[in-house]
Amino acid sequence: MASREFLLKSTPMELLRQFPFLNSFFQGQTIDLERSKQSTLQEILLEMDESSQEDKAFDADHFLEQLLDFITQMQTFLGNDQLTVDSLTILPGHDKSGVPEHFTELLFRKSTITSIVGPTGSGKSRLLADIEWVAQGDTPTGRSILINNEKPSSDWRFASGKKLVAQLSQNMNFVMDLSVAEFLELHAKSRMVHNETEVIARIIAAANELAGEKFLPSSPITSLSGGQSRALMIADTAMLSSSPVVLIDEIENAGIDRKKALQLLVGEEKIVLMATHDPILALMADQRIIIRNGGIHAVIHTTEGEKAMLHELEEADRKLQQLRNMLRAGQVLSTT
Amino acid sequence: MNLITVSGPPSSGKTAVILKTAETLMQRGVKIGAVKFDCLHTDDDLAYEKAGIPVKKGLSGQLCPDHYFVSNIEAVLEWGLKENFDLLVSESAGLCNRCSPYIKEIKAICVIDNLSGINTPKKIGPMLRMADIVVITKGDIVSQAEREVFAARVHSVNPAAIVMNINGLTGQGAYELSTLLFSPDKHIDSLKGRKLRFSMPSALCSYCLGETRIGESYQMGNVRKINLNEN
Numbered sequence: 001m002a003s004r005e006f007l008l009k010s011t012p013m014e015l016l017r018q019f020p021f022l023n024s025f026f027q028g029q030t031i032d033l034e035r036s037k038q039s040t041l042q043e044i045l046l047e048m049d050e051s052s053q054e055d056k057a058f059d060a061d062h063f064l065e066q067l068l069d070f071i072t073q074m075q076t077f078l079g080n081d082q083l084t085v086d087s088l089t090i091l092p093g094h095d096k097s098g099v100p101e102h103f104t105e106l107l108f109r110k111s112t113i114t115s116i117v118g119p120t121g122s123g124k125s126r127l128l129a130d131i132e133w134v135a136q137g138d139t140p141t142g143r144s145i146l147i148n149n150e151k152p153s154s155d156w157r158f159a160s161g162k163k164l165v166a167q168l169s170q171n172m173n174f175v176m177d178l179s180v181a182e183f184l185e186l187h188a189k190s191r192m193v194h195n196e197t198e199v200i201a202r203i204i205a206a207a208n209e210l211a212g213e214k215f216l217p218s219s220p221i222t223s224l225s226g227g228q229s230r231a232l233m234i235a236d237t238a239m240l241s242s243s244p245v246v247l248i249d250e251i252e253n254a255g256i257d258r259k260k261a262l263q264l265l266v267g268e269e270k271i272v273l274m275a276t277h278d279p280i281l282a283l284m285a286d287q288r289i290i291i292r293n294g295g296i297h298a299v300i301h302t303t304e305g306e307k308a309m310l311h312e313l314e315e316a317d318r319k320l321q322q323l324r325n326m327l328r329a330g331q332v333l334s335t336t
Numbered sequence: 337m338n339l340i341t342v343s344g345p346p347s348s349g350k351t352a353v354i355l356k357t358a359e360t361l362m363q364r365g366v367k368i369g370a371v372k373f374d375c376l377h378t379d380d381d382l383a384y385e386k387a388g389i390p391v392k393k394g395l396s397g398q399l400c401p402d403h404y405f406v407s408n409i410e411a412v413l414e415w416g417l418k419e420n421f422d423l424l425v426s427e428s429a430g431l432c433n434r435c436s437p438y439i440k441e442i443k444a445i446c447v448i449d450n451l452s453g454i455n456t457p458k459k460i461g462p463m464l465r466m467a468d469i470v471v472i473t474k475g476d477i478v479s480q481a482e483r484e485v486f487a488a489r490v491h492s493v494n495p496a497a498i499v500m501n502i503n504g505l506t507g508q509g510a511y512e513l514s515t516l517l518f519s520p521d522k523h524i525d526s527l528k529g530r531k532l533r534f535s536m537p538s539a540l541c542s543y544c545l546g547e548t549r550i551g552e553s554y555q556m557g558n559v560r561k562i563n564l565n566e567n
Contacts, residue, residue: 028458028493054535057434057461062534066465070495125508133512140360140511157512160491160499166480175451175478186454187481190488229479237480 002071004064008042015041021074021192025067030056077161078192085164085244086110086148088131088271093142095295096123101143103299106289110244113262113272115282118291124275126294128247131273132165133157141294161191166241168233169249174221180204180232181217187240199239206264207235210257212325227256234261238268248274251281259284259314280317283310337416338423339524340517343430343437343463344447345456349473350427351380352504353447353513355387360511361423362388366518369421371412373405373428380427390419398546401428402435402536409439410527417525423518434537436462439530443517446497449474450486457489462534465494469516475501476508 007015012033016022026033033044045060053059088108092101108114116124126141134145134156145152147164156164176183184200193199200217208214211231215224224232230251237246246265251258262284265272276282283306290298323333344350351372358368372380372393384391392415396404405428416424428437430446438444446467448456451474457464464470470490475483487499498516502509541547541557 024488024492025495028489030461054538057436057465057534059462059534062466066495070492073495125506129508129512132509138515158498160487160495160497161484163487163501167475168480169476171477172479173477174482176454176482183481187485190485233479233481241480241484243480 002068004068007064007067008045009040011038011040012044019071019074021078022067022070024190025070029058029063031058073159077159084110084269085271088164088245089146089149090130090296091144091146092296093130093135093137093139093144095141095293095297097293099293099295101296103296106296106299108245108271108273110269110271111266112287113266113274113285115285115288116273116275116291117277117282117288118297122291123294124291127289127291127296128165128273131245132163134164161242163243165245165247166237166243167247167249168230168237168251170251172233174224174229174232176221179218179220180215180224183221184236184240187236191240191242193240203232203235203239206239207231210234210261210264212256212328230256231261235264238265238270244269245271245273248272248276250276250278280310280313283307283313337413337421337524338443338518338522339413339416340423340425340443340445341438342425342427342445342447343435343467344471345433345449345452345460346429346431348447348449348452349471349502349504350429350447351383353471353473353502353510354425354427355383355389356502356504356507356510357514357517358387358389358425359507360514361518367420367422368425369416369419369423370425370427371415373401373408373426375401375429375431390421400537401431402437405437406532406536413524413527422520430460430463432537433459433463434461436466436532436534436536438462438466438533439527440533441530442524442527443468444533445469445471445517447471447473448490450478450483454482454485454489457486457493460493464490466533467494467497469513470494470497470499471502471513472499473502473504476503476505 012026087110090106092103094100116127118124130139130141130143131145133139134152135143137144155162178186181200184203185196188196188199204217211228213225213228215228258281262272274281274285282288283302285302287299287301289296290300326333342350342354354370361368368389370384370389370391372378372391373396375396378393381391381393392412394404394408409426412426413424444467446464448464448470450472472487472490483501490499500509500513502513541559542554547554
């Protein structure tokens with residue numbers, strides 16, 4: 001464990017060798033730490049007079065405190081990498097009028113899909129917020145969340161880099177001015193994955209598998225089509241996001257294979273929640289939650305009859321998709 | 337009365353986050369007042385009024401808003417005490433990246449948005465680095481990967497802060513934030529003798545005093561020259 005004294009006696013280079021993750025921390029500082037290879041932190045800090053500290057908005061005490069914090073947090077974070085979320089459980093609360101919810105507990109296992117249905121304003125967002133905040137009877141619904149069947153640690157609320165829910169929605173866009181490969185590299189670096197190149201190649205391959213039209217690692221992310229962007233977002237969230245739960249908010253049909261997208265997420269052991277009113281998507285789920293007046297009104301396990309219906313719907317969907325592709329290829333449409 | 341200071345770059349969503357959070361607190365019977373510090377113009381006081389929150393606004397004009405804030409916060413606190421608020425929110429726009437508007441032991445929140453660019457966390461000084469809670473907004477319009485990268489950048493410049501994603505439009509996350517802002521047993525009666533977390537940006541030169549002419553002979557006081565020879 002690092003102590004303040006230890007830090008002061010080390011040079012920045014020595015610290016970097018011992019804690020490679022400090023790279024991002026050092027780069028975030030307003031002072032140049034790597035410049036002086038021989039000086040210890042103590043010497044560097046003593047060398048700065050008051051006015052140059054003010055100039056750089058730098059406070060030595062605060063800096064040391066944050067450095068210690070960062071090292072402690074990153075060590076815990078890296079040590080906890082193995083901790084997986086196998087299941088999530090919701091214990092009932094009540095709806096907006098205070099009527100208790102009817103279930104005893106609601107279980108979400110990894111690699112399963114749950115759809116969430118209910119009119120706008122019925123309380124879907126509140127349910128997701130309860131999960132995200134790992135509610136402990138302390139939110140307006142009174143619900144509690146268990147992780148792996150246990151009361152979760154407060155880290156899930158407050159620790160940075162440890163968020164329970166990743167979100168994908170129709171309105172999300174890429175805003176960074178980078179190529180696909182650069183972008184994924186940036187994300188991989190922030191997650192400190194070991195096999196960067198391999199993960200990046202896998203994501204690009206998977207995204208191209210989902211999108212109708214292929215893109216290159218060198219394509220700028222902002223120039224991707226709607227379908228390509230969505231495909232890349234899904235593949236990236238499946239393979240590179242730290243969050244065990246993925247919430248999908250109405251993914252559109254255009255230009256992306258939604259079944260494969262869900263399979264990809266399930267294959268990466270995510271707990272998938274999906275707000276949708278599209279019958280094909282809703283029936284792909286193992287169960288669906290019906291929300292009414294702010295409460296969970298019912299839970300329906302997808303029935304055999306519904307699964308049979310899903311086949312018909314998928315057949316119809318395939319036909320539509322075929323016609324779409326023919327249109328794109330400039331052909332004359334005919335029903336075969 | 338509790339006092340919190342909220343700061344952040346212009347248009348990052350400070351007012352929206354405060355209003356959504358205040359709404360959930362008011363539902364729980366907490367009496368809230370607000371003061372908005374800005375430089376030239378603000379209509380945010382109208383937004384507070386519309387939400388039923390008593391508000392005062394202060395425009396710093398040609399002065400540094402930070403300096404204006406610190407010379408007026410005591411009077412504002414007295415106003416809050418007189419009005420019997422449970423929670424007084426001081427909102428100030430961070431107009432330069434060297435802003436340092438936080439007071440020791442007074443809860444400090446920095447609001448910053450996902451659209452501001454991934455290098456922004458590094459560019460912002462004490463306003464971000466010394467905040468207790470960092471609220472990241474506009475997450476609903478960027479990808480999951482960008483949210484994660486941005487949050488990681490914020491973490492690397494302020495490892496001690498609680499980082500929260502809040503949607504200022506729908507209020508998602510605002511309830512959760514509200515639970516961190518108000519504690520009934522906390523009472524701030526005076527700010528006398530309290531200290532800023534970091535010294536404010538300083539400047540005292542002829543241009544501070546209204547000089548408009550350009551040229552060496554008009555520059556007096558605390559003047560610094562750009563170094564064009566380095567690199």
